Amino acid sequence: MNSPARITVVGASAAGLSVVEGLRRAGYAGRVTLIGDEKHLPYDRPPLSKQLLSGEWDVARLQLRDGEAIEALDLDLRLGVAAVALDARNREVALADGSRVGYDALVVATGAAARRLPGTEGVAGVHALRTLEDALVFRQALRTRPRLAIVGSGFVGAEAAAVARELGSEVTMVTDVAVPLADALGPELGRMLSEVHLEHGVSIVAGIPVEEILAENGRAAGVRLADGRVVEADEVLVGIGARPGTTWLEGSGIPVGNGVECDSTLYAGSGVWAAGDVACWLHPRTGEPTRIEHRTNAAEQGLTVARNILAAPGEAVPFDPVPYVWSDQYDLKIQIYGRTRGADKVRIVEGSVEGRKLVALYGREGRVCGVVGVNLPRATRTYRALVAEAAEWDQAVDTTLIGRTA
Template sequence: MTTPTPTRITVVGASAAGLSVVEGLRREGYAGSITWIGEEAHLPYDRPPLSKQLLSGAWETGRLRLRDPGDFEALGVDLRLGARAVALDARKRTIALADGGSADYDTLVVATGTRARRLPGTDGVASVHVLRTVEDALSLREALAGKPHLVVVGGGFVGAEAAAVARGLGCEVTLVTDTAQPMGDALGDELGSMLRAVHTEHGVRIETGALVGQVLTDGGRACGVRLVDGRTIAADAVLVGIGAQPNVEWLAGSGVPVGNGVECDATLYAGSGVWAAGDVASWLHPRTQEPVRIEHRTNAAEQGLAVARNILAGPERARPFDSVPYVWSDQYDLKIQIHGRTRGADEVRIVEGSLTDRRLIALYTKRGRVCAAVGVNMMRALRGYRVQVAEAAVVEVESAV
């Protein structure tokens, strides 16, 4: 039996993924009721510039908007901003909101994204920052204007990008990461070593293979960090960039499967009329049959559109979601782009350019097949390798001469 097209669809999360779902539904001809709920008071905005253009002051908040206000009116949805979902009754198909309101649905899309992880004991401590929302970025930008000594905890995308921006603003910066190199989890040791050299040349002090055990305070303000090995690093401000956690607590007890996100099948369907898209979605990858959750801007938009199409097709005719993840990072004069998934690769080959020139393309392989391609300042040439990633191309072994 084919599932009928829903008449009431509710999307929780006014994010890039949520926007893609709503626009996708309308573009595909859906004329039914759409309720769209967002915890933040802002219209949907782009998050990648938070640690780049907005933090540096090159952009103001207006440039982050994903659409003009009139575009949202044209979608004909019941848009409820500043409304936080706190509970779900999947049997009654009702969502409870923090303001005492509620929303009903036939079909629900969870696009609640993630929130920044915090170090224990830092809630309410002045001059300790995270970087996930507009308010986070503006607060840190204001702090950087005073040219503090900034300690960045975490060497991933957010930490490395913020360190580069802070140095560009004239701040003293120390970056502390538990990996062997900045962005080592994503780039591996070779490219990570190159990135470390670039940061060092720009004046960033880097502590690798180090864990922060405690943020030190004085008068309710952060004054430094203590590493687990006992060393201390003084600071005027601390940025915690140690990853994010999916916003799924409001689904507790609802019967919707959650773990590292909303657990879905290969089509992004979690069952009982519930779908998920974006950073919060953990779906069964159709090729590897392993659960995957990806926190990339492009993935959010692609998943949102896929969910819209699958909702209208119905669970019985829904198509598995299988795309090539893409993410980029701007640091100083480096444009780093990644197609695919580098984590888990067992070999890295530089196929164009060189580490010395800091202009290169590297292929990441797993069990002899291409799983990712990384480009540094080679934007046009990198596009040609996307097909190899998509097809998991076999890498030929070079024969000895």
């Protein structure tokens, strides 16, 4: 076993936790430091816009591990303090409290931060939904059943819209795309989900960018659209994506672009690895730089990084996953395996849009690249293998359709 004396992990969410657990399971007995800018023990983020926001779950249920399990990992645990700089030459991480932490191997697992609209800093009633504090503040706001404007129509915005409607808020979703979620699911499924939101009382303003957030006396009052229209609101949720958490790496010499730039084994050079939303690695099959903001991806990357740090020279393994993500909206359970963005073909192979129970295959350049299921979880899983092997499109579709009619 390759055994660096000190391993430091910056980022105490799913990816960082996965790294330190992977190290200990593999028998690593050296010093492990886990640094997190939030004061909480590692917690699960997907429920923030679902079960926690609705009140179905309490905060304690979000914890990925309890205090006893964390203690058993024998960590130098630094919570509530952010990493502010990296000295890669001397292998030291500078923290916001003035302390410095040395390492022989470093894992960057600093995730991603919600993108903000310019000019909204300090404006009351303007929300993001990325951290536990974000979710708790927004949940409290929804208890007053406000008029809510949601800027953006990605999964977080769509999930929040569903919860807000179920809690009795008046909701308007504003997006600059013609069909919400079409970039991820294609226009047919995007239209289906739009219809579901409309049926539940969500107003959708599509194809028009937001020009600015309106404020009165320091508090959100609505949004102004590029065509001059105004959507009045008491609360505004901004869900326009996230940016990788790499600001603290500026000037370090570690390659940063759309995240920490890594090779196929998640290694960035100079003793630095990356895992989770912040990692942009060369996909071993496509050769393309790839960054994925999925909970399961973070955990899988963390385990791969732990394994590769301890691997003998030349024995680090490429990270070659089948990404998985899910979304709960009203009574719909949406599951996605693989990559659907950029697909040039979509084919429903089970169920139907009309019935709102279906499985759809997604293809790119003649190969299966993804599968989406709506309310058919068991059937959806059976198509995962086609994604994993990047099956030839025509043969996969023909075989599937023959199976349906047999």
